[in-house]
Amino acid sequence: MTDATSANVPTSAPAPHKSSLLTQTALMKKRNAAESRFKAYGIAAITLSLSVLAIMLWTIFSDGVSAFKQATFSFPVTLDAEKLDPRGNRERDEMMRVTTIGYTNLLNQQLVAYLADRGISTEGVSDKDIAAFISRDTPARLRDMVLANPDILGQTIQFEGFATGRIDGYLKGRVTRDTAERDTNISVAQLDLADRMISEGILSASFNWSFLTAPDASDQRPEAAGLGVALIGSAYMMFLVVIMVLPLGVAASIYLEEFAPKNRWTDLIEVNISNLAAVPSIVYGILGLAIFINFAKFPQSSPLVGALVLTLMTLPTIIIATRAAIRAVPPSIRDAALGVGASKMQTVFHHVLPLAAPGILTGTILGLASALGETAPLLLIGMVAFVANYPAGPLDGGMLDPATALPVQVYSWASRSDPAFIERSAGAIIVLLAFLVVMNIVAILLRRKFERRW
Amino acid sequence: MYDAPTPETRLTQNTLKITARGVQVYYGDKQALKDVNVDILDNTVTAFIGPSGCGKSTFLRCLNRMNDTVASARVEGEIMLDGENIYDKRVDPVQLRAKVGMVFQKPNPFPKSIYDNVSYGPKIHGLTRSKAELDQVVEDSLRKAALWNEVKDRLNEAGTGLSGGQQQRLCIARAIATSPEVLLMDEPCSALDPIATAQVEELIDELRASFSVVIVTHSMQQAARVSQKTAFFHLGSLVEYGDTSHIFTNPSDPRTESYITGRIG
Ligand SMILES: Nc1ncnc2c1ncn2[C@@H]1O[C@H](COP(=O)(O)OP(=O)(O)OP(=O)(O)O)[C@@H](O)[C@H]1O
Ligand SMILES: [Mg+2]
Numbered sequence: 054m055t056d057a058t059s060a061n062v063p064t065s066a067p068a069p070h071k072s073s074l075l076t077q078t079a080l081m082k083k084r085n086a087a088e089s090r091f092k093a094y095g096i097a098a099i100t101l102s103l104s105v106l107a108i109m110l111w112t113i114f115s116d117g118v119s120a121f122k123q124a125t126f127s128f129p130v131t132l133d134a135e136k137l138d139p140r141g142n143r144e145r146d147e148m149m150r151v152t153t154i155g156y157t158n159l160l161n162q163q164l165v166a167y168l169a170d171r172g173i174s175t176e177g178v179s180d181k182d183i184a185a186f187i188s189r190d191t192p193a194r195l196r197d198m199v200l201a202n203p204d205i206l207g208q209t210i211q212f213e214g215f216a217t218g219r220i221d222g223y224l225k226g227r228v229t230r231d232t233a234e235r236d237t238n239i240s241v242a243q244l245d246l247a248d249r250m251i252s253e254g255i256l257s258a259s260f261n262w263s264f265l266t267a268p269d270a271s272d273q274r275p276e277a278a279g280l281g282v283a284l285i286g287s288a289y290m291m292f293l294v295v296i297m298v299l300p301l302g303v304a305a306s307i308y309l310e311e312f313a314p315k316n317r318w319t320d321l322i323e324v325n326i327s328n329l330a331a332v333p334s335i336v337y338g339i340l341g342l343a344i345f346i347n348f349a350k351f352p353q354s355s356p357l358v359g360a361l362v363l364t365l366m367t368l369p370t371i372i373i374a375t376r377a378a379i380r381a382v383p384p385s386i387r388d389a390a391l392g393v394g395a396s397k398m399q400t401v402f403h404h405v406l407p408l409a410a411p412g413i414l415t416g417t418i419l420g421l422a423s424a425l426g427e428t429a430p431l432l433l434i435g436m437v438a439f440v441a442n443y444p445a446g447p448l449d450g451g452m453l454d455p456a457t458a459l460p461v462q463v464y465s466w467a468s469r470s471d472p473a474f475i476e477r478s479a480g481a482i483i484v485l486l487a488f489l490v491v492m493n494i495v496a497i498l499l500r501r502k503f504e505r506r507w
Numbered sequence: 508m509y510d511a512p513t514p515e516t517r518l519t520q521n522t523l524k525i526t527a528r529g530v531q532v533y534y535g536d537k538q539a540l541k542d543v544n545v546d547i548l549d550n551t552v553t554a555f556i557g558p559s560g561c562g563k564s565t566f567l568r569c570l571n572r573m574n575d576t577v578a579s580a581r582v583e584g585e586i587m588l589d590g591e592n593i594y595d596k597r598v599d600p601v602q603l604r605a606k607v608g609m610v611f612q613k614p615n616p617f618p619k620s621i622y623d624n625v626s627y628g629p630k631i632h633g634l635t636r637s638k639a640e641l642d643q644v645v646e647d648s649l650r651k652a653a654l655w656n657e658v659k660d661r662l663n664e665a666g667t668g669l670s671g672g673q674q675q676r677l678c679i680a681r682a683i684a685t686s687p688e689v690l691l692m693d694e695p696c697s698a699l700d701p702i703a704t705a706q707v708e709e710l711i712d713e714l715r716a717s718f719s720v721v722i723v724t725h726s727m728q729q730a731a732r733v734s735q736k737t738a739f740f741h742l743g744s745l746v747e748y749g750d751t752s753h754i755f756t757n758p759s760d761p762r763t764e765s766y767i768t769g770r771i772g
Contacts, residue, residue: 315578385615389678391576393628393685394605403627404617 113482120480123261123276124221126186126250128167130195130212132205133159143203156192156199157184160214173249177242185243186256188215190270190277216256218275218473220247224258227472264480268441269462275473278466280481282440286356286456287425287488289444293360293452294367294424299417301364302371303406306413309372310379311401330369337366338430346434353435354455356444362430367420374416378409410503418496422489428460437461459485521548524689524719525570530584532565532574539565543584543745545738547689552711552720554730554751557740558766563723564612566740567691570721571607572600588689605632608687612694612723614674616666616681621658624666624677625649628685644684651713652680653706672703679710683718690714692722696729708733727767731755739763 072078077085136159140147161184168175168183175183191214199206215221219239222228224247233239250256267279313319341362345351351358382405390400406413431437436457444454457465459481466478525547532540540562547553555563565574572593574580585592593603605628616624625645628634635641645662649655654676658669666677675698682690692711696704711733714720724730730737731751738748739760747754747763758764 383615385611385613386617387576388573388611389615389617389681390627391573391601392571392604392609392611393631393681394601394608395627395631396601399631403631408618 113479113486116476117479117481117483119225119227120264120477120483121261122225122258123264124216124224124256124258125213126164126216126256127211127213128164128255129209130160130163131209132199132207134206137199138203138206143206145200145203148200148203151196153192153196156196157187157189160184160187160192160195160212167255168250171253171255173246173253173255175246178240178246182240182243183246185238186216186220186247186250188217188274188276190274191215215276218471219243220256221258221276222473222476223247224251224256225476227476264477265484268443269439269457269465270441271439272469272471272474275469275471275477278474278477280459280462280484282443283457283459283462283481284484285444285451286359286436286440287459289356289447289452289456290360290363290458291421291425292447293357294363294421295417297360297364298367298371298420302368302417302420303375303413305368306372306375306379307401307406310376311397311405326369326372330373333429334366334427335429335433337362338433340365341430341434352453352455354438354440354457355453356456356458357452358434359431359436359456359458360452362434363424363427366427366430367424370420370423371416374419375409375413378412378416379405381412382408407503411500414496414499414503418492422492425488425492426460426485428458428464431458431461432464437465439465459488521550523547524549524551524589526587527566527569528585528587530566530569530582530586532562532569532583533581534577535579539743540569541743545745545748547719547721548736549688549719550715550717551736552715552722552734553736553738554734555721555723555738555740556725556727556730556766557746559725561740562743563740564693567609567693567721567723570689570691571604571609573604573609575600605685606687607689607691608682608685610675610678610682610690610692610695612697614671614678614698616669616674616677618665618667620663621649621666621669621677622662625680625684628681632685634685648680648684649677651683651710652676653710654680672699675699676703676707676710679707683714687718689719689721692720694723694725697725704729727755739766741766 134141136155137151138148139151161180164187165175165180165183194214195212216224219228219233219236220243223233223239223244228236228239228244230241230244233241233244247256263277264279265284266281267277268282269279270277309319309322341358345358345361346353351361386404386408387400390404391397395403435455438455438457440455440457442454444456445451463478463481463485466474466481523546525545527543527545527547530540530543531538543562543566555567557563565580568574569582569586570593574582582594585594587593588603588607591598608628617627619627622645625648626641629641629644635644646655646659649658654673657673658664658677666674669677675695679692679695696707699707708729711720711722722730722733734751736749737751737754739746739754739758739762741762747758747760749759754763755767758767
């Protein structure tokens with residue numbers, strides 16, 4: 054525009070100029086507008102993804118945080134030796150004859166008696182309904198306690214035990230009087246009684262360590278279900294995956310990048326690695342089932358088989374990331390090393406790998422993170438089974454014992470009908486996320502350490 | 508094209524270090540060097556000059572087999588170092604490169620400390636037996652490269668944190684720390700200011716006492732200043748080779764003359 058005016062109208066300006074720097078040309082305006090638009094798209098995209106993330110985290114946390122709390126009751130229990138050790142000889146084998154039913158009855162009677170003792174009104178609640186406050190898990194715990202230490206028989210102990218899932222839910226707000234009216238498992242009168250027990254300090258909610266340590270529990274006892282076995286299983290698998298996938302992946306990448314001749318075969322290998330990275334994970338599960346369980350006869354549901362499958366699954370990702378990191382090391386560094394007479398191997402290990410380490414690390418952590426959250430292949434090799442016993446220690450063959458994994462536990466709880474399991478499922482997701490965050494922090498710290506570039 | 512060693516050079520008793528006979532280099536199907544024959548003397552600075560893309564670097568990289576790292580490169584002919592063909596199957600290029608050091612066109616220090624840069628070669632070749640000895644080698648090399656005074660207080664700082672010219676001198680120090688017999692330099696001064704260039708040229712002149720130095724340069728003045736022998740390459744052929752004084756004053760090939768007078772290039 055300025056062009057046109059200054060060209061047509063002679064001005065008295067000292068130096069004739071074609072355009073002023075103080076006004077933008079039409080083209081410049083267009084370019085600037087395009088740039089602002091692009092920035093706005095970027096900000097919109099980031100805002101959108103952040104808000105979706107926030108919503109996701111919010112739902113998970115609002116559903117799941119309560120899994121870390123647990124309603125427990127606490128009241129004095131007199132361990133009646135007559136009932137719990139009828140022969141009176143404190144022989145373990147003899148005492149084992151008293152099943153959990155015996156303990157259940159004892160606890161029920163004592164709770165009813167204790168409430169009456171304290172003068173807490175149990176109006177409208179039958180003795181059976183009071184007994185229903187006690188989790189089915191609790192008598193078994195008391196039995197284990199007594200069997201482990203028969204000397205406490207005859208004494209009166211302050212016993213703490215889980216309340217059932219519905220009462221637990223009431224303390225956490227999941228069960229309300231509205232839902233209780235529609236629920237055959239709990240009545241409004243029971244909730245009133247629960248209120249009175251809370252105010253008397255018999256019933257309370259506290260942090261639930263057993264959610265992290267206890268093994269899974271059956272459908273009737275959501276309050277007793279924990280992540281212990283899944284955590285051990287996931288930890289074993291991650292450990293095995295790291296020690297298998299890192300050496301394999303890095304060695305393969307170094308060979309392919311630095312040593313392998315570039316010919317049709319290596320091209321073929323390259324294409325296949327990329328293809329393998331895109332294979333759906335469940336296919337690796339089928340492969341693992343066929344090879345490791347049916348052919349090699351490794352034990353089903355074991356962390357070893359899970360780790361082998363996850364290693365196969367993450368290997369291509371790690372090879373691709375590692376090769377990219379190695380390729381990003383400037384060739385002039387290789388020339389420099391070769392030029393002073395370093396061998397190829399020395400060049401790679403003294404110069405290329407240290408420079409590629411941060412990239413390799415990032416790739417590895419990404420691969421491990423996806424392996425940690427992987428469910429489908431583990432379902433196929435039987436890791437979804439209900440496992441009530443802890444696997445043995447890592448040196449006692451624990452990697453061959455049946456176990457589950459965190460994401461599988463999430464899946465199996467989410468598919469049970471009791472809403473208490475949904476809460477646990479969300480709680481397990483929180484633990485899984487915490488695991489991931491810890492792994493990422495470790496990765497960042499390691500990166501920092503390696504990235505201390507000169 | 509190729510001049511036999513003249514009587515004067517024999518008089519100075521410089522022995523033959525490298526003899527190249529019928530060297531042809533191909534990158535894939537493309538021929539980059541055609542039938543190059545050259546004799547490089549010990550304790551002499553030999554300059555390679557010629558227009559861009561004429562194959563100077565290619566030939567230089569033949570002399571320490573750096574071309575082996577280029578997958579498409581193929582070298583024919585024979586290059587003798589002290590009478591041994593370096594392209595013989597039994598020769599390990601790694602061992603060769605310990606004898607024939609190289610300084611690259613772009614400074615490429617390792618992303619490590621200055622000390623580690625210089626000590627790397629002696630370390631991997633096991634040239635020193637003690638830390639004190641290694642320290643001495645590092646100091647000597649840095650002194651020879653005219654860098655010691657600038658870096659002696661910060662040997663543990665990053666080599667890549669130096670200025671471009673300092674980096675290049677560091678690379679020279681790194682190359683001479685392994686005490687090679689031949690030092691190949693591919694345009695070592697292209698990133699240097701006149702002062703650093705003068706220092707490096709002085710260094711090259713000193714290095715001549717212990718090594719045979721081959722230098723690629725685009726500066727006629729530099730070639731004239733530092734070298735005793737000059738080779739002029741053009742389009743992959745060695746056009747003329749002889750005493751520097753002779754080439755610059757009385758070139759026998761018209762192409763050499765037009766190049767040094769600035770008419771082709
Ligand atoms: N790695 C390579 N692959 C294919 N062709 C190459 C390669 N390196 C060099 N060439 C070719 O070989 C020829 C000679 O290259 P060279 O690098 O030796 O030239 P030069 O004389 O050093 O040039 P300059 O003075 O610009 O450095 C050029 O035509 C170049 O394109
Ligand atoms: Mg060159």
